[in-house]
Amino acid sequence: MQPSDNDTSIRQASLEEVDTGPVDGLILEERLGYALRRAQLKVFKHFDDAMREHDIRPAQFSSLVVIEGYPGVTQSSLAQTLAIDPPRVVNLVNSLEERGLAMRVRCKRDRRSHGIFLTKQGEALVDKLKELSRQSDLAATQALSEIERRQLLMLLRKIYAPADNAD
């Protein structure tokens, strides 16, 4: 807590002490929102670096994983699953098609709609990328034991999917 008075001499003293470098010990550190953001940025940086080696952006990786898990998934399901805007999904799927990693196939029942499938090349790449993402997760969280990692995953899921944990 700060002293509430406005004594300039006290403040000038602290000014000369805190003239460079990051500061810490703030109430921010008590906030889960802040800690989540800091941890997420760190893990994401590892992941982004790993994907970059294959010229793959994170959203492309997630899309490949969803398409692999649900062959024939529609663009609208993909958009909902990844919580991204439908127009962005169109570009995303275009970029995967251009790279020869996925393809749109017309649906038998409703010929206006398309299902998305991986190509052989996409299947091979997604296997490699999944392993890389596993390794980057481990590298970014090497300060945690395996039990702590499971614990963290369980706590995070409780936050973003509380319905699964309702009594």
Next chain:
Amino acid sequence: MQPSDNDTSIRQASLEEVDTGPVDGLILEERLGYALRRAQLKVFKHFDDAMREHDIRPAQFSSLVVIEGYPGVTQSSLAQTLAIDPPRVVNLVNSLEERGLAMRVRCKRDRRSHGIFLTKQGEALVDKLKELSRQSDLAATQALSEIERRQLLMLLRKIYAPADNAD
């Protein structure tokens, strides 16, 4: 895991089943990076909504908290603490000055450098915002018990500040 053969009839069958809505149960859910992002987005949305009522952006809130904790902090310390680019910090501090929440004060020792302080109005607002951020943290993580929240905070800190936890 996917069957590795390319039987189109199998794929068409799944296509007709998965024609709408989000899908789940993917390997993504096993990744800490993914779970961190999902949880962070949820907590951040609560926080952003709470700040919006006071026309405050998240980076402005963090800045106010740092300035409160370290009266006279320099722009470069603030940039390092919040891990944002120096040019962005200039705009950030300008926006706080324009709102009458903070002010730059010339440093006694080095007259080219400035320390940043909260105004009385800034001090009053930051108190209110800290309480709001505490409440939004709780609301966004209401699926967790208090013990689970402390556990989560500890695990997240181990990821982003592993040096503090080194043996």
